[in-house]
Amino acid sequence: MAVKHKVVESRENDGLNLIIRALQDINIKTGMHAAELGKLYERVVLKLGEIEIPTAPEDYKKFMNDIEQVQEMFTKACSKEELFSATLKALYNGISDLERRPSPTMSIVLQLIDYKKIPFAVQWILQNRYSEQSLERALLTLCNWLSKWMYTPNLGPLVLCFMQGLEAKQHDDILIEVARVYIEKLFKLVVLESIRGSVGPVVLYILERMQHNPEAFHKILPHINSILNSLYKQRSDSSQYYLHKFVNLFMALMEHFPGHPGLYDDLNETLEQYHPEKNYKEILNCKSWLDINNCTLTIRSSSGKVGLNNLGNTCYMNSVLQALYMTKLFRNSVLQSSRDTMPLFSKLQALFALLQFSQRCSLSPNDILNLARPPGFQPGHQHDSSEFLGYLLDILHEQEHSIYSSSIGNSIVNIGSSSGMSSDSTVVQGSFGGRILTVSRCDVCGLQSERTDSFRELQLSFPNNCMDPSVQTLLNYYLQPERLCGDNQYHCDTCKRLTDGERVSRIVEKPRRLILTLKHFRYDPVSQQRTKLLQRVKLD
Numbered sequence: 001m002a003v004k005h006k007v008v009e010s011r012e013n014d015g016l017n018l019i020i021r022a023l024q025d026i027n028i029k030t031g032m033h034a035a036e037l038g039k040l041y042e043r044v045v046l047k048l049g050e051i052e053i054p055t056a057p058e059d060y061k062k063f064m065n066d067i068e069q070v071q072e073m074f075t076k077a078c079s080k081e082e083l084f085s086a087t088l089k090a091l092y093n094g095i096s097d098l099e100r101r102p103s104p105t106m107s108i109v110l111q112l113i114d115y116k117k118i119p120f121a122v123q124w125i126l127q128n129r130y131s132e133q134s135l136e137r138a139l140l141t142l143c144n145w146l147s148k149w150m151y152t153p154n155l156g157p158l159v160l161c162f163m164q165g166l167e168a169k170q171h172d173d174i175l176i177e178v179a180r181v182y183i184e185k186l187f188k189l190v191v192l193e194s195i196r197g198s199v200g201p202v203v204l205y206i207l208e209r210m211q212h213n214p215e216a217f218h219k220i221l222p223h224i225n226s227i228l229n230s231l232y233k234q235r236s237d238s239s240q241y242y243l244h245k246f247v248n249l250f251m252a253l254m255e256h257f258p259g260h261p262g263l264y265d266d267l268n269e270t271l272e273q274y275h276p277e278k279n280y281k282e283i284l285n286c287k288s289w290l291d292i293n294n295c296t297l298t299i300r301s302s303s304g305k306v307g308l309n310n311l312g313n314t315c316y317m318n319s320v321l322q323a324l325y326m327t328k329l330f331r332n333s334v335l336q337s338s339r340d341t342m343p344l345f346s347k348l349q350a351l352f353a354l355l356q357f358s359q360r361c362s363l364s365p366n367d368i369l370n371l372a373r374p375p376g377f378q379p380g381h382q383h384d385s386s387e388f389l390g391y392l393l394d395i396l397h398e399q400e401h402s403i404y405s406s407s408i409g410n411s412i413v414n415i416g417s418s419s420g421m422s423s424d425s426t427v428v429q430g431s432f433g434g435r436i437l438t439v440s441r442c443d444v445c446g447l448q449s450e451r452t453d454s455f456r457e458l459q460l461s462f463p464n465n466c467m468d469p470s471v472q473t474l475l476n477y478y479l480q481p482e483r484l485c486g487d488n489q490y491h492c493d494t495c496k497r498l499t500d501g502e503r504v505s506r507i508v509e510k511p512r513r514l515i516l517t518l519k520h521f522r523y524d525p526v527s528q529q530r531t532k533l534l535q536r537v538k539l540d
């Protein structure tokens with residue numbers, strides 16, 4: 001194909017013109033298949049990385065005009081979702097390439113990403129399970145661009161968001177390495193008003209989190225005086241904001257890294273001129289990166305418990321996981337079982353083992369979220385924890401049950417032997433399963449029908465006008481006989497029609513551990529909405 005050859009084979013200096021012509025050609029050919037188009041855009045992105053920024057002023061002006069044109073054409077093309085992801089993929093391949101160092105020209109592709117969508121782009125990268133080496137190279141490339149190219153406003157926010165994503169995934173070693181290489185260059189750029197908004201947050205973020213050793217702080221030490229002085233003289237809102245932040249931060253860092261006699265004398269003098277705040281220490285009240293390679297400290301919290309990191313409004317999951325972990329019967333059954341062919345089960349087992357034995361103060365339960373995110377649960381949104389619990393237990397039970405069924409089918413397990421199990425003896429069912437008997441009685445013929453079901457939780461609703469309810473009140477309400485009349489009539493098999501009647505439930509086999517869900521809401525027929533109940537419930 002003509003277009004492809006033009007893009008790929010050009011080794012001329014005027015590469016941008018070729019790219020523009022290629023993009024024009026693509027726009028003319030409307031009949032092109034989406035996958036084919038995607039491939040072409042990938043090539044264009046990679047090609048952009050080969051184009052060096054000209055140094056002569058006249059060339060530079062033309063270059064920037066061309067860049068604008070390329071960007072416009074790209075924006076038009078990338079309104080299609082599949083092209084957008086193809087471009088994003090090409091961009092990642094470019095920045096993580098271990099062989100080549102793409103030029104910052106490639107970064108203009110970043111402007112295609114809507115500012116608000118940067119977190120999704122980062123999430124996309126992190127979900128792709130790239131190797132540590134690849135992720136480190138990607139961040140190094142982005143920081144390299146950030147340190148020498150001002151034309152892409154999205155670059156700084158992307159670097160920051162990427163770093164935060166890596167931190168959430170506990171890639172502290174990558175972050176520390178990149179911080180070591182780039183902190184000095186980036187810090188010196190904060191003096192430039194035009195790029196400060198992009199690079200400043202990255203610099204603050206790095207310095208606040210490099211608390212495990214003074215390396216980053218000491219690298220910028222020789223430049224602090226002149227940078228603060230320039231910020232002071234600029235007198236813009238942003239320069240004053242960063243001046244203020246830096247003064248407090250450096251005061252805190254000096255105290256945080258004691259034992260360097262003489263080293264901070266000049267800095268102390270400088271900072272005094274800018275009047276640090278009294279509570280300057282608070283700036284370091286954030287997570288610190290941890291150098292795993294050089295870590296001899298036990299940092300498990302003094303409570304003896306290991307926490308779970310919030311992965312973006314995932315408290316609904318973390319609360320459930322901690323509650324399950326604290327249920328000793330369930331925890332021990334999970335830890336002792338050998339069900340390593342079941343993906344979710346073995347991940348839960350690994351998580352429980354870490355919650356018990358890890359020396360870290362917190363863990364990220366990414367694997368569980370990936371395997372047990374209920375359909376419709378959107379990343380980053382708040383969701384219902386009881387819904388999550390139900391879904392999680394369902395999958396665990398079904399995975400275990402299906403393995404049991406298939407081994408019966410293959411006659412591997414001798415029924416009656418100690419390894420045989422009934423469908424009810426899965427770990428989930430064995431811990432939380434009970435049986436409930438429901439008896440319905442027809443008012444007309446007086447006959448009763450009975451049904452027994454297994455349950456894993458009881459969903460308790462609140463009786464009307466009940467002040468100060470206790471768990472027992474709610475349980476009694478749940479088990480009290482229910483009139484079946486009006487819209488709620490029941491179908492009697494003997495009368496063969498809908499009749500009035502009564503239904504009563506009784507627990508005939510109690511679970512070893514009982515899960516209760518309090519339905520803390522009521523349907524309001526006037527507003528046709530669910531309203532939240534704010535009642536406290538006593539534990540009897």
Ligand SMILES: [Zn+2]
Nearest residue numbers: 442445492495
């Ligand atoms: Zn009847």
